[in-house]
Amino acid sequence: MQTYRLYINGEWVDTGTRYEVRNPANGEVIAECAVAGEAELNAAVDAAARAFPDWAARSYEERGELLRAVAQGIKARYEAFALAETQETGRCLRETMAHDIPATIAVFEYFAGVAPATLGETIPVPGMYLNYTRREPYGVVGAITPWNFPLWLAAIKIAPALAVGNTMVLKPAPTTPITALMLAEVMHQAGIPAGVFNVLTDPTPATLGDLLTRHPKVRKISFTGSTAVGVRVMQNAATHIAPVSLELGGKSPFIVFADADFDRALAHALLANYFAQGQMCTAATRIFVERPIYERFRDAFVARAQRLQIGDPSDPTTEFATLHKREQLEKTEFYVRTALEEGAKLLAGGRRLTEPPFDKGFYFAPTVLEEVQPTMRVACDEIFGPVAMLMPFEGEAEAVRLANSTDYGLAAGVWTQDIGKALRVAHQIEAGKVWVNCYNMIPPQAPYGGYKLSGFGRELGLHCLLDLYTQVKNVQVDLSPDYFEWFG
Numbered sequence: 001m002q003t004y005r006l007y008i009n010g011e012w013v014d015t016g017t018r019y020e021v022r023n024p025a026n027g028e029v030i031a032e033c034a035v036a037g038e039a040e041l042n043a044a045v046d047a048a049a050r051a052f053p054d055w056a057a058r059s060y061e062e063r064g065e066l067l068r069a070v071a072q073g074i075k076a077r078y079e080a081f082a083l084a085e086t087q088e089t090g091r092c093l094r095e096t097m098a099h100d101i102p103a104t105i106a107v108f109e110y111f112a113g114v115a116p117a118t119l120g121e122t123i124p125v126p127g128m129y130l131n132y133t134r135r136e137p138y139g140v141v142g143a144i145t146p147w148n149f150p151l152w153l154a155a156i157k158i159a160p161a162l163a164v165g166n167t168m169v170l171k172p173a174p175t176t177p178i179t180a181l182m183l184a185e186v187m188h189q190a191g192i193p194a195g196v197f198n199v200l201t202d203p204t205p206a207t208l209g210d211l212l213t214r215h216p217k218v219r220k221i222s223f224t225g226s227t228a229v230g231v232r233v234m235q236n237a238a239t240h241i242a243p244v245s246l247e248l249g250g251k252s253p254f255i256v257f258a259d260a261d262f263d264r265a266l267a268h269a270l271l272a273n274y275f276a277q278g279q280m281c282t283a284a285t286r287i288f289v290e291r292p293i294y295e296r297f298r299d300a301f302v303a304r305a306q307r308l309q310i311g312d313p314s315d316p317t318t319e320f321a322t323l324h325k326r327e328q329l330e331k332t333e334f335y336v337r338t339a340l341e342e343g344a345k346l347l348a349g350g351r352r353l354t355e356p357p358f359d360k361g362f363y364f365a366p367t368v369l370e371e372v373q374p375t376m377r378v379a380c381d382e383i384f385g386p387v388a389m390l391m392p393f394e395g396e397a398e399a400v401r402l403a404n405s406t407d408y409g410l411a412a413g414v415w416t417q418d419i420g421k422a423l424r425v426a427h428q429i430e431a432g433k434v435w436v437n438c439y440n441m442i443p444p445q446a447p448y449g450g451y452k453l454s455g456f457g458r459e460l461g462l463h464c465l466l467d468l469y470t471q472v473k474n475v476q477v478d479l480s481p482d483y484f485e486w487f488g
């Protein structure tokens, strides 16, 4: 078991009070973390504000070099990061090894090199003037992350924000602070200057987050989490007019046309529902299958869902593990029960796994429902659990209508070999990310974010540098030999 302190102004700070972090798969205590209060929050924001002028004045190349060193530092501790992420989230080691760690490294490497592309522009204006824009960092960014992909979701805020000269105070989710603190160690060793990056932890969901998002010296807030908390974050930010970006929940559609590559669509539908035990913002829980292949797809999906190897997440062969917390287990149970009461039919799973060794965790069997109506609660609300719903449809128009029958708009999948149809449907779907014949691909080069209740602002790519982490300054210079006297 490790003990972690807060990371403030390049130093490890103890507060005398600690809380326990547990492995959701078995309840074992895996770390003790310091409890930050208002004093530590103020110290971290002050440190970030003091570090800002020097950090912003450094060249892109210098900051990029340090971010590249962070990527190297993560690489050097690859397995340790993957194991820590598995232990704190309950997600399978084969996922954290194959996805979270390489994706995090790629994010640091990409933003180490791309920041100089945040070009300004010269603007022709009437008269003898030079008019141009500069992209300037905001200052202190307050970053808040959820528990499900703690390292990568922190990285996609840290790397771009720092690359363009901001400094940061990060508040990870209370149950998954370990990888953020390990990352602080790596950043410290890589030579990121004191105060540029700070991490605060505490066991309560809202206390630190409220303080951070209301702090007047926090000039920009970057939030990833649930829609309900996103509303609160926006309200807090309004108290000092801090711009906010919100990456929130989802209820993504996965549309399979009859001419799709059946096996690929099936494999990705399973992944889109059971990766991370369905605890993904992009989870494609609403699977719409065109009528001619509906029964075949349904039967194959159910058979594969029932074959998933369920076990201890740190066993590299495990394909499906525990949910992250009891509330999540109870919520998943509630939605399945409600769906059945409302007339849905259970095809697989639908129950807790309580036999040893699952009794020590929050295991819920991979679940498949059909005969779900778009108006049922299970089809409308984000569940954040392993509950897939299969629904038949007929034709493009119905696919689009069903896909858009949600208040969320994060992502969507479209499966067909007819590229014209794929693009027609992709363009009509109300979501910030549409994958055609693939799913859950989130390269650092491309923008990522939602429509509707899934939030606004785009992370990743040049978009995040331009829209999230820099603000525009316009400079107008008088070049005229004449001057203009207004008074007298």
Ligand code: NAD
Residues within 6 Å of the ligand: 144, 145, 146, 147, 148, 149, 153, 171, 172, 173, 174, 204, 205, 206, 207, 208, 209, 210, 213, 224, 225, 226, 227, 229, 230, 232, 233, 247, 248, 249, 250, 280, 281, 282, 382, 384, 410, 450, 454
């Ligand atoms: P959550 O909203 O409960 O918590 C997210 C973070 O907000 C945590 O760090 C929490 O401590 C903090 N928080 C809670 N109350 C706060 C407050 N009043 N002020 C400021 N911060 C506060 O979410 P979660 O359970 O950790 O994660 C699951 C949710 O995150 C799901 O809804 C999921 O869809 C969403 N998510 C979205 C994306 C995306 O990219 N769109 C990615 C991952 C997860």
